[in-house]
Every structure is written in C-alpha cells, then in structure tokens.
Amino acid sequence: MTYAPSARQQERFAYRRRQAIRSVLLAALSTAVVGVLFAVGITGSPGWPRVKQSFLNVDVATKYLPDILDGFWLNIQLFLVCAPLALLLGLLMAVLRTLRGPVFFPVRAIATGYTYMFRGLPLIITIYLFAFGLPGLRLQGTPDVLVLGGAAITITYGSYLAEVFRAGIESVHPSQIAAARSLGLSYRQAMRHVVLPQAVRRVAPPLLNDVVSMQKDVGLISLAGPIDAIRSAQIGQAGSANFTPYVVAAVLFILLALPLIVITDRVTLRAARTQNAGI
C-alpha cells in the first residue's frame, strides 16, 4: 500500500509553510530597516564627507593597489610556508609532551617550557627579538629578517597549535592505546596509527581556527621590515596623506580569510554531526 499523508499531517504541512513564509518576510523587513538605519546614520553623520575622502578614496586606492598587491603576495607566500611548519612543530611538541618515563624528562621539559613561554610572549615582541635580536649576535649565516620574522610567527603559533593537538591526544580514551598495544604495536605505532588520527580529527575545527588567525598575523612581519601588504599600505598612506591604502589591505586580508573560514565552518559542522550521530 502506498503511503498518503493523513488530513492531520497535511494540516501540519500547511501550517509550517505559512509559518516559514511569515518568518522569511519578517527577516527581510528587519534586515532592510537595520540596513537603512546604518546607511543613514553613517552617511548622514557630520564627518562623513571627510571620512569618505580619507578612507574610501577611489583614486588613492587605484593608485596604490598594485604595490599593496605585490606586498600581499609576500603575505600569502609567508602564510603558505609558516602554516604547515607551525602545524608540524605543534604536533611534534604535543607528542613530545605525552612521552612518559624519566629518560624523556628533558624532552618533556623543553616541550612544556616551549608552550608556556611562547603562549605568554606577545607575538610582536617575539618578532622584534628574532628579527633584530638574533642578527645582533653577529653570527655567521644569520638568515634574512624575513626568515627570522617568519620563524617568530611559526614558533608562536606552533605553541598554540601544540596545546590544541595535546588536548586532542588526551581526549582519545586510554582503552584505544591498550587495544593497540595488546596487538603488539609499539608506543610509536600506537600513537601514529591509532591515537593521532583520532586526535587530529577531533581537534580539526580549533586547529583551523588558529590557522585562520595566523593568516592575518603574518601581516605583523611588516614590523621586521619586509615590504608586505601592511608596510606597502603604510608607504602609500605616507605618500598620499590618506588612509585608503590601509582599507585596501584590510579588504585583501578579509578576502584571503574567507575561504579558510568557510572550510573551518564546514569541518566544525561535520565534526558536530559525526559526534551526535548516535543521538
């Protein structure tokens, strides 16, 4: 027999449809009202013409866009190099912190000290210390400030990522290690094949969140001197006595973050769904 919804069920459908239409209309109306209020409030403010002139100047934007884009390419490159390195460093430090036994005390101490120190140290100071302090030692083969600044960003973010990885590792139930060890796997093999894959899956959303935050903080490299998007914008601002170049750089950073943010949201949603699969 084929199923046909009962009269009662059809009533429910009709009611829900009416409710849905009503809420869409309400949402549209309130969005429009808020939008108009904002527009009127901002453009009607006494200082608006001046703000528009010095922050949203199309001529200035067009003039400095190529330079800022050039600088932005440096940010992208730096991010593409630093993000995987920071993830690797974080993973390594997290695993080192989980090692047991007196033999590993120094390793554990270094890993723990590392996460304590670099999570507490402001990134700006770390960049200064690396980019200007290290070359001051006048050692042979001291790399470029770009490399040193990149290292500061990588090491700082590595310490945050290490803690996220560690939370993931500790969230895997000890019975999983027991099962792996009972099969004859060594601690390393149990970690690599059983614990880490589960840990990383679980903490993927917060890891990605830190990566999103990292993509904008690569802009702090400008403090060390290299001409990235922010430094170029600053040069543009100095040359034109206009703040529009900063707004241009800001838009570029937001555009770069968008795909990552969308991916993070998707992964978070998927993780939530798998965890609640049984409910």
Next chain:
Amino acid sequence: MLLSCTDVRKTFGDHVVLDNLGLEVAEHEVVALIGASGSGKSTLLRCVNLLTGIDDGTIHLDGEEITDPKVNPDLVRQKIGLVFQSYNLFPHMTVLDNITLAPTRVHGKSATEARELAMQWLDRVGLADKAKAFPDGLSGGQQQRVAIVRALVNSPRLLLLDEVTSALDPELVGEVLSMIRDLKAEGMTMVLATHEMGFAKQVADRVVFLDAGRVLEQGPPAQVLGDPVEPRTRQFLARIIEAGRL
C-alpha cells in the same frame, strides 16, 4: 604449561588486587575465571598481557619469564591476544583495516597477504560483507566478533577474553559464544573472565574462582559450579542463581 603465574601480586595504592595468585594453564586448555567484581579477573588478564606491571611474583609463557624487565613487552604481546569487554575497535578505521593493522605493521605481512587472511576470517564468522564498514555501523555482537578476529589473525599462542559478552544485549551474546566454542574445538588455548556461568560450564575445561585476588577454588566446571567446597564460592553462586544467571 603454556602459562604459569606464580605468587603474582598487584596493588593499586593500598588496595591489594592480586594476592600471591598462582595459575597454570596447559596448551589447548580453556580456563574460565569467575568471581565477583573486583576479585581481580580483569587485572590478572591485563597483567598476563603486560598492559599492567606486577608488583611481585613471576609469569611464564612457553617457559620464558615474561615479567623479566629485560624482556621486550611488544614481543610478548605479539604472542598473546586480548579481547576487551567494550571491544575497543579503532573507530577511525574500517573493519578490514582494524584487522590488518597488526599483521602489516607488526608481523611484516604484505597488504595483500593480510587482506586475504582477514577476509578468510571474516568469511568464516559471517562478516565478509562488513569489511568496508566502520565499527560504529555494526551491532555490538558484530563488533565483538571483529575484535576477536583482530586478535586471532596474529595467530596468538594464548587468547585472553575479558568479559567479552558483558556489554552485549542478551540476543547478541549467542553469536559471540558460538565463535568461542568453535575456537575451543580448534584447540585454541583461552583464559576467559566471564559472568556467563552457563557458558563457562559448557566450554571451560576448568573453572577458577577468584576471591580477593586469590584462587580460592578450582576444578572441573561441574564440581566448582555444581558442588563447590568453599563457603565463599557457594555464596557467590547463590547470588548468581538469585540473579537468574545460572
């Protein structure tokens, strides 16, 4: 003797879990460990598998002292299979990957070889169609049978089963027990901690009653379960009968 535990002592803080415990298991023998919760059944199995260190005594497997600190525990565990109450399958791996992990990573088998072996076993226990499934998609009984297969593909000398049916719905217990019965027919040496007295009666060659970390009484199932000598054993069995489990 395949397994000899002599004067084994294990404490957690002030609590003595295993108290000068002695147990011998011959090759092809099936020994059922019974006793109240906290009597030391699971701890004994974990000690034999070296998942937990002991505080005194010795354990020999195949004549070799496995509690010697110079012995590599990974090599000992390769000869002993352990199956857990809560299955402990790896949730991020398919059934097939769960089973082939140790053969490929520990026993040096090729991926193809391991896969064929795993499929033979899955076929035997009627789970071949679940090879690509993830543990979450299986019933408890199916998961536990996969867990047993995962231990068996490594051809262990000794199989330890830790209350493998305790987490299962009653109608799923049978499929796991019949698998264990088949293993006995093939001569697998097994030590099983269990609350299934009826099953212990059928399948075990010997029943060992543990009380407060000691072997209080042991012998053929009919004697220990039917006509126990020790008052503590009688008490325990009376409670089991009261609960309708024998």
